[in-house]
Amino acid sequence: MELTEDKLLRVADLARLKIRPSMRDNIRQSCSNILSWVEQLQKVNTDGIEPMTGMNIEALPERFDEVTDGNCVEDILANAPEKDHNMFIVPKVVE
Amino acid sequence: MTNLTNLSISKARELLQAKEISAVELTKAHVSEIEKYNHLNAYTTKTPEMALRQAEESDARLRQGSRKILEGIPLGIKDIFCTKDVTTTAGSDILRTFVPPYESTVSQNLLDAGASFLGKLNCDEFAMGSANLNSAYGAAINPWQKKGDASHLVPGGSSGGSSSAVAAFLAMGATGTDTGGSIRQPAAFTGIVGIKPTYGRCSRYGMIAFASSLDQAGPMTRTVQDAAIMLEAMTGYDPKDSTSAREDVPCFEKAITGNIQGLKVGIPKEYQSDHIDPEILKLWNKGKKWLEANGAEIVEVSLPHTEYALPTYYIIAPAEASSNLARYDGVRYGTRVPGDSLDEMYKNTRSAGFGEEVIRRIMIGTYVLSAGYYDAYYLKAQKVRRLIKQDFDQAFKDVDVLLTPATPNAAFSIDNPPQDPIQMYMNDIFTVPANLAGIPAISVPSGLNSEGLPLGLQLIAPAFAESLLFNTGSIIEREAGFHDLKKEERQAI
Numbered sequence: 001m002e003l004t005e006d007k008l009l010r011v012a013d014l015a016r017l018k019i020r021p022s023m024r025d026n027i028r029q030s031c032s033n034i035l036s037w038v039e040q041l042q043k044v045n046t047d048g049i050e051p052m053t054g055m056n057i058e059a060l061p062e063r064f065d066e067v068t069d070g071n072c073v074e075d076i077l078a079n080a081p082e083k084d085h086n087m088f089i090v091p092k093v094v095e
Numbered sequence: 096m097t098n099l100t101n102l103s104i105s106k107a108r109e110l111l112q113a114k115e116i117s118a119v120e121l122t123k124a125h126v127s128e129i130e131k132y133n134h135l136n137a138y139t140t141k142t143p144e145m146a147l148r149q150a151e152e153s154d155a156r157l158r159q160g161s162r163k164i165l166e167g168i169p170l171g172i173k174d175i176f177c178t179k180d181v182t183t184t185a186g187s188d189i190l191r192t193f194v195p196p197y198e199s200t201v202s203q204n205l206l207d208a209g210a211s212f213l214g215k216l217n218c219d220e221f222a223m224g225s226a227n228l229n230s231a232y233g234a235a236i237n238p239w240q241k242k243g244d245a246s247h248l249v250p251g252g253s254s255g256g257s258s259s260a261v262a263a264f265l266a267m268g269a270t271g272t273d274t275g276g277s278i279r280q281p282a283a284f285t286g287i288v289g290i291k292p293t294y295g296r297c298s299r300y301g302m303i304a305f306a307s308s309l310d311q312a313g314p315m316t317r318t319v320q321d322a323a324i325m326l327e328a329m330t331g332y333d334p335k336d337s338t339s340a341r342e343d344v345p346c347f348e349k350a351i352t353g354n355i356q357g358l359k360v361g362i363p364k365e366y367q368s369d370h371i372d373p374e375i376l377k378l379w380n381k382g383k384k385w386l387e388a389n390g391a392e393i394v395e396v397s398l399p400h401t402e403y404a405l406p407t408y409y410i411i412a413p414a415e416a417s418s419n420l421a422r423y424d425g426v427r428y429g430t431r432v433p434g435d436s437l438d439e440m441y442k443n444t445r446s447a448g449f450g451e452e453v454i455r456r457i458m459i460g461t462y463v464l465s466a467g468y469y470d471a472y473y474l475k476a477q478k479v480r481r482l483i484k485q486d487f488d489q490a491f492k493d494v495d496v497l498l499t500p501a502t503p504n505a506a507f508s509i510d511n512p513p514q515d516p517i518q519m520y521m522n523d524i525f526t527v528p529a530n531l532a533g534i535p536a537i538s539v540p541s542g543l544n545s546e547g548l549p550l551g552l553q554l555i556a557p558a559f560a561e562s563l564l565f566n567t568g569s570i571i572e573r574e575a576g577f578h579d580l581k582k583e584e585r586q587a588i
Contacts, residue, residue: 003462015417015461016424016441023451030516031458037517038406041475044482051477052484054308055294055533055558060337075196079428088426091437 001035099124100264104321111167118153118167125169135236137260141214149211166209171266174215177301185303186220186230189448199301208328217256222305225522227255229452238263242547248506251281258285268316274309276526279538283501283551286540288322289315294533295340298333306415309530319568323347350562356390361494365401370503374544382552385574398486404528410476417460484532491557501538501551537564540577
């Protein structure tokens with residue numbers, strides 16, 4: 001699978017990445033190689049096989065939907081790059 | 096007086112209990128070694144004051160007769176476990192300033208068992224790598240070198256700081272994490288023991304996520320017994336991790352009886368790949384003979400989907416990583432790079448904060464999960480994953496444990512690593528299948544190659560049969576006589 005320049009930019013956009021021009025060729029080429037390499041899985045007959053998402057996920061426990069902690073605003077905001085009035089600050093979203 | 100840093104955990108524990116040494120002495124000895132061998136770049140953050148304070152508390156408890164299983168033992172923590180009030184970077188620039196307000200369950204369990212923490216250990220960025228060359232904090236260095244060649248070798252990865260520190264006697268043991276081999280491969284490269292327990296044994300709470308269905312914490316130590324001691328302290332059911340196993344924690348140490356009479360050891364024929372160094376094949380044969388001489392029966396088994404394990408892993412792991420790493424967006428924690436809009440801010444932040452391998456894996460993961468490709472890649476890989484697990488289920492109907500090499504080669508030069516990512520991924524060819532199947536596997540140091548570098552053998556067991564790994568591993572350890580090698584053989588220290 002050859003990852004075209006257009007496709008690369010599209011996937012990067014989905015992943016919210018800007019790939020530096022110095023890295024672009026290398027990423028495009030190596031991703032193309034990896035995608036071609038993993039295509040060998042198509043040879044495997046998986047008719048009637050259930051996908052495996054993880055270990056024992058059928059038995060995942062549930063709990064009541066209730067508050068288990070709280071009153072830790074300072075902890076939550078301690079690592080915020082920008083904060084004010086007990087909130088995270090982000091660039092303006094609505095014009 | 097013996098050099099305190101050369102002691103095993105089990106021996107140190109004896110001396111501590113007998114009051115022949117103090118926890119403070121033991122910790123001080125390690126702190127000074129860490130300074131002396133700073134050039135190995137094993138630690139990204141050192142916490143000597145905290146370690147000494149914890150050691151003083153241990154000494155006070157020891158005076159009152161404490162029998163906690165790691166009382167007074169100084170350890171290193173891979174910098175992917177959140178440690179309260181201690182910087183935790185996951186080897187990434189994007190978390191350069193991150194100071195967790197909480198403690199991971201695994202590290203808390205170790206503290207509760209009486210351990211002290213010497214600091215945080217270098218690792219590949221978000222645990223993605225096999226050489227510790229993808230750390231934003233520089234390469235960690237393997238204390239071993241080739242005979243007559245002073246060039247620096249990689250300590251393996253992603254738990255490369257952990258393997259370097261334990262092999263160089265800069266910690267009595269260390270935590271690692273293993274998503275595709277990140278405990279076992281660095282253990283093999285540095286001549287130490289590393290075990291990836293059954294998925295669910297160790298809580299993932301507070302362990303920075305790479306691929307959540309594969310990630311598992313485990314101990315890295317210099318002896319099999321030490322690994323058993325440390326794993327017992329790390330593990331246990333944790334309601335904070337929904338995938339945590341509700342299994343009893345056995346006393347793993349007591350399982351080491353040295354008796355493997357009648358044990359059936361499977362040799363997977365598909366592991367005899369062309370990529371293996373002939374010296375490793377030779378060692379594998381030695382391993383079979385050692386186990387046979389101790390009463391085990393060697394049986395050839397087949398794991399027919401082995402060749403598909405690596406490509407399956409390189410769909411599933413990046414897919415999960417692309418999702419997990421979406422949280423690094425410059426809003427709640429980590430580095431932020433401003434932008435004119437929210438999207439621009441996300442993009443600027445992520446592009447500046449992530450290194451090339453992480454970007455590559457996010458790209459692959461995003462691609463295989465994207466509309467039009469999901470079924471052909473991700474769903475297909477999940478189905479092959481089940482076939483791989485079924486191979487193991489089938490094999491364990493006939494045998495108790497599997498013996499394989501840990502890695503296809505010994506440690507390589509820091510200056511001349513494989514340039515092609517797929518070549519680098521081949522390092523995990525023997526370790527990845529156990530992660531996909533969720534089963535436990537241990538790497539045990541088993542000898543040196545002709546260049547004087549350590550090599551490891553791997554044992555793989557059915558889910559929750561870690562005890563079997565420790566007992567069988569102890570036979571390999573004893574037969575290989577690896578511990579008779581003196582510290583002086585590790586030339587980079």
